[in-house]
Amino acid sequence: MSVALSLCLLAIFVLAAIGTPVAYSILVGSIVYLAVKGQDVAIAGEQMASGLYDSFVLLAVPLFIVAANIMNAGTISERLLKFCVATVGRFRGGLGHVNVVSSIIFSGMSGSAVADAAGVGRIVTEMMRKSGHYSRGYAAALTAASATIGPIIPPSIPMVLYALVSNTSVGYLFLGGVTPGLTMGAVLMGMNILYAHRRGIAADAAVPLREVPRLTLQAFPVLLMPAILLYGIYGGIATPTEAAAIAAAYALFLATVFYRSLTLKAFYEVLVDSARPSAAVGLVIGGALVLNYIVASENIGTTIAQTLAGIDVSPLAFMLGINLLLLALGCVLDASTIILVIIPLFIPACRELGIDLVYFGVVAVVNTMIGLVTPPYGILLFVINATTRIPLAEIIREIWAFVAALILALIMMILFPEIILWLPRLFGYAG
Numbered sequence: 565m566s567v568a569l570s571l572c573l574l575a576i577f578v579l580a581a582i583g584t585p586v587a588y589s590i591l592v593g594s595i596v597y598l599a600v601k602g603q604d605v606a607i608a609g610e611q612m613a614s615g616l617y618d619s620f621v622l623l624a625v626p627l628f629i630v631a632a633n634i635m636n637a638g639t640i641s642e643r644l645l646k647f648c649v650a651t652v653g654r655f656r657g658g659l660g661h662v663n664v665v666s667s668i669i670f671s672g673m674s675g676s677a678v679a680d681a682a683g684v685g686r687i688v689t690e691m692m693r694k695s696g697h698y699s700r701g702y703a704a705a706l707t708a709a710s711a712t713i714g715p716i717i718p719p720s721i722p723m724v725l726y727a728l729v730s731n732t733s734v735g736y737l738f739l740g741g742v743t744p745g746l747t748m749g750a751v752l753m754g755m756n757i758l759y760a761h762r763r764g765i766a767a768d769a770a771v772p773l774r775e776v777p778r779l780t781l782q783a784f785p786v787l788l789m790p791a792i793l794l795y796g797i798y799g800g801i802a803t804p805t806e807a808a809a810i811a812a813a814y815a816l817f818l819a820t821v822f823y824r825s826l827t828l829k830a831f832y833e834v835l836v837d838s839a840r841p842s843a844a845v846g847l848v849i850g851g852a853l854v855l856n857y858i859v860a861s862e863n864i865g866t867t868i869a870q871t872l873a874g875i876d877v878s879p880l881a882f883m884l885g886i887n888l889l890l891l892a893l894g895c896v897l898d899a900s901t902i903i904l905v906i907i908p909l910f911i912p913a914c915r916e917l918g919i920d921l922v923y924f925g926v927v928a929v930v931n932t933m934i935g936l937v938t939p940p941y942g943i944l945l946f947v948i949n950a951t952t953r954i955p956l957a958e959i960i961r962e963i964w965a966f967v968a969a970l971i972l973a974l975i976m977m978i979l980f981p982e983i984i985l986w987l988p989r990l991f992g993y994a995g
Contacts, residue, residue, distance in 0.1 A: 590851030636683030657760030701958030894935020
């Protein structure tokens with residue numbers, strides 16, 4: 565490792581340790597590297613400008629964020645929740661099932677775990693608390709865990725970021741996330757069934773069957789959004805970025821014209837609230853583009869690939885080792901940083917070992933989503949704490965069982981790649 569790279573990494577770790585935002589830490593560390601190397605600092609700006617200008621797919625990120633915030637601002641989330649209560653709320657532990665199923669459906673519209681947790685997740689957490697059957701910590705922990713499904717089932721903002729650094733098809737990544745997302749939902753519902761039996765929770769009062777058609781009809785335009793997105797992308801009508809624009813426009817149409825629930829003032833707040841996370845992700849992307857230039861200059865990815873080839877590591881051992889590393893990093897780093905900065909280091913090794921990049925990408929994104937609910941950093945834990953005022957200690961006490969269930973689902977995906985690759989291959993993927 566060169567002196568310049570050592571100083572770069574030292575600057576990044578020291579700044580991050582004292583609380584500097586990760587994006588700023590990466591940018592400062594990259595400038596330190598360029599300065600020590602005697603290279604023009606303007607290279608940092610050139611890398612960011614060219615990387616962002618050449619990546620049309622990145623426009624999908626703010627558009628999906630806007631679509632999710634519009635749905636949360638209007639009555640779309642409430643209509644979706646009523647539909648879920650009518651369909652799965654009648655079973656034992658019903659509101660827990662509603663929590664998971666609403667996240668699965670909402671994930672087909674937003675692509676954001678935070679939007680899921682702060683929107684429909686906040687509402688169903690309050691419903692679970694008021695029912696008297698669930699502890700506050702359990703309701704919040706299940707909401708946080710189910711929100712991790714949001715970026716797995718398409719559309720997915722993290723998969724768009726992974727496509728940026730790996731040159732993998734966004735469409736096939738989206739398809740690869742469908743079955744894993746349903747698998748995660750199944751294990752979480754299994755945990756909820758165990759909880760309901762252990763606590764002796766009776767079935768909730770069922771919505772009369774005669775009401776189900778009406779509630780389904782009210783939610784039907786909302787339920788159409790995932791179908792519109794998927795048909796647009798896989799029917800060759802729209803690129804993923806154009807599909808994101810369609811999603812935002814469709815959400816706006818539903819909230820303002822169809823349901824008439826979004827005022828001009830609320831729409832302005834939606835745009836402001838969407839600009840903040842979009843800018844934050846943009847800064848991380850900018851820093852990552854400069855750092856990836858440094859990684860390429862130091863030939864780190866190739867060195868890792870050659871080292872692994874020299875010690876004859878099997879693809880399965882590599883996948884297990886990388887996922888252990890990512891799980892550990894997920895405790896202290898946010899998902900965007902891991903996807904944009906850490907994962908690109910291992911892509912050359914995947915090619916060397918013959919590991920499919922769609923398979924690797926979906927597994928990596930699932931892993932980083934588990935990091936969103938893993939203490940001490942777990943951003944979803946803080947989101948739920950802020951929106952529900954449930955003490956963080958109570959949430960953390962209950963989250964470990966769900967983390968274990970999600971890791972079990974992750975292991976299944978690693979051991980059985982067809983869970984991920986079956987649907988993409990059905991649509992012509994040759995990987």
